[in-house]
Amino acid sequence: MIDAKYFLKGFYSIKGARSPAIALGASFIAIGALLKNIGFTIQESIFSTFLTYALPGSLIMAESMIIGASLINIFIAVWLVNARLYPMTVSLMPLLIHKSQPRWKYYLSCHFIAVSSWLIMKDKYEGVKKEFRIDFWIGIGMATWSVAIISTIVGYFASDFLNKDILIGLAIINPIYFTCMMVGSMKTIKISLSIILGTILGPSFYFISPEWCILFGGIVAGSIAFLIGEINGE
Amino acid sequence: MASNIILVILVTSLATFLSRFLGVITSENIKENSKIFRWFNCLAYSTLAALIARIVIFPSGNLSDVDLIVRVFVVFLSILLFFLTRKNLVYPTLFSAIIMSLLANYL
Numbered sequence: 001m002i003d004a005k006y007f008l009k010g011f012y013s014i015k016g017a018r019s020p021a022i023a024l025g026a027s028f029i030a031i032g033a034l035l036k037n038i039g040f041t042i043q044e045s046i047f048s049t050f051l052t053y054a055l056p057g058s059l060i061m062a063e064s065m066i067i068g069a070s071l072i073n074i075f076i077a078v079w080l081v082n083a084r085l086y087p088m089t090v091s092l093m094p095l096l097i098h099k100s101q102p103r104w105k106y107y108l109s110c111h112f113i114a115v116s117s118w119l120i121m122k123d124k125y126e127g128v129k130k131e132f133r134i135d136f137w138i139g140i141g142m143a144t145w146s147v148a149i150i151s152t153i154v155g156y157f158a159s160d161f162l163n164k165d166i167l168i169g170l171a172i173i174n175p176i177y178f179t180c181m182m183v184g185s186m187k188t189i190k191i192s193l194s195i196i197l198g199t200i201l202g203p204s205f206y207f208i209s210p211e212w213c214i215l216f217g218g219i220v221a222g223s224i225a226f227l228i229g230e231i232n233g234e
Numbered sequence: 235m236a237s238n239i240i241l242v243i244l245v246t247s248l249a250t251f252l253s254r255f256l257g258v259i260t261s262e263n264i265k266e267n268s269k270i271f272r273w274f275n276c277l278a279y280s281t282l283a284a285l286i287a288r289i290v291i292f293p294s295g296n297l298s299d300v301d302l303i304v305r306v307f308v309v310f311l312s313i314l315l316f317f318l319t320r321k322n323l324v325y326p327t328l329f330s331a332i333i334m335s336l337l338a339n340y341l
Contacts, residue, residue: 017322017323017324018321018322018323019323019324020323022324022327022328023323023327026327026331030296034295039239040239041239044239044240044243047240047243048243048246048247051243051244051246051247052243052246052247052250053250054250056285056289057246057249057250058246059294059295060246061242061243061246063294063295064242065239065242071241071242071245074242074245074246074249075245075246075248075249076249078245078246078249078250079249079250079252079253081285082249082250082253083253083281084253084278084281084282084285085250085253085254085257086253086254086256086257086260087257087274087275087277087278087281088257088278088281088282089253089254089256089257089258089260089261090257090260090261090264090271090274090278091271091274091275091277091278092261092278093257093258093261094261094264094265094266094271095266097261097262106258106261107255107258110254110255110257110258111251111254113254113257115282118278164296164299164338165335165338165339166335167296168296168297168299168300168334168335168338169330169331169332169334169335169338170331171293171295171296171297171334172297172305172308172330172331172334173327173328173330173331174289175286175289175290175309176308176309176312176326176327176330177323177326177327178282178286179286179290179309179312179313180312180313180316180321180323180326180327181323182279182282182283182286183313183316184316184321185279190272190275190276191275191276191279193276194276194277194279194280194283195279195280195282195283196283197280197283198279198280198281198282198283198284198287199283199284199286199287200287201280201284202281202283202284202285202287202288203284203287203288203291203292205284206288206291206292210292213284213288214281214284214285214288215281217280217281217284218277218280218281218282218283218284218285219277219280219281221280221283221284222273222276222277222278222279222280222281223273223276223277225276225279225280226272226273226276226277229272229276230269230272
């Protein structure tokens with residue numbers, strides 16, 4: 001059903017110098033502590049990471065609860081901040097689809113698409129035979145997802161020991177990890193331009209609309225990068 | 235309140251899974267060497283960059299207590315360290331957390 005060799009190869013990608021475990025762990029420890037502070041039980045906190053497994057979405061959820069937003073507003077806010085998962089899925093799944101593999105694997109494992117697992121897969125897929133890429137991917141997904149859930153539990157119980165300075169330190173780890181990972185993947189004009197323009201346009205659009213800036217900024221930046229890349233014959 | 239939290243979690247995960255799920259449906263008809271795939275690849279990287287830049291420049295929560303200049307400074311130092319350590323990801327992340335905690339404490 002799932003090829004154990006490739007699954008384990010994917011699973012073990014959380015070890016080593018390029019491991020996402022520290023970054024993921026740090027951010028979900030912070031989430032665990034945050035959820036405890038806003039009144040979640042341990043079961044609810046685990047349930048939350050288990051089902052959502054996307055950091056910015058969980059942060060938005062917590063903030064919205066603090067200000068008492070309605071369910072509809074929470075839905076829209078979370079959808080907007082996590083809408084990036086759509087282009088991420090479309091730019092990953094075609095690399096994994098193979099006719100010999102059953103459909104359910106793709107529909108279930110898309111839950112594992114999050115920034116860290118996506119960046120690892122993008123970094124490594126070329127070294128894996130196409131037929132087994134989905135099993136490799138499920139391995140990566142299970143590993144990163146487990147780290148997230150375990151860290152949420154750790155953060156929940158450690159929250160009394162985490163002071164403000166430590167939480168600030170934990171909060172910077174994730175953006176740093178993603179920044180370095182992205183800088184490392186700047187190998188073509190298109191990707192480099194996408195990242196540079198996205199970095200500039202995302203925050204710029206914040207002045208027009210804080211909710212829509214990621215989506216608008218991202219779409220404009222990505223499209224410009226794509227056109228310039230195509231003209232240059234990439 | 236308890237059932238309320240469960241509802242909020244369900245709404246959050248639904249809003250998140252929606253994009254992933256629609257992404258797979260779309261992927262069924264996209265070839266990996268097509269123009270549209272290459273365009274979505276650009277969009278994925280650019281929205282990701284936009285998100286991270288937003289977190290650093292307009293943070294919510296704990297990071298907003300630290301000055302913008304300090305946050306940007308830490309990001310640049312970490313990128314520098316990333317290249318100095320031949321693209322190791324562990325050192326820059328650990329370094330950033332330590333230096334950020336210290337700067338938050340002393341500045």
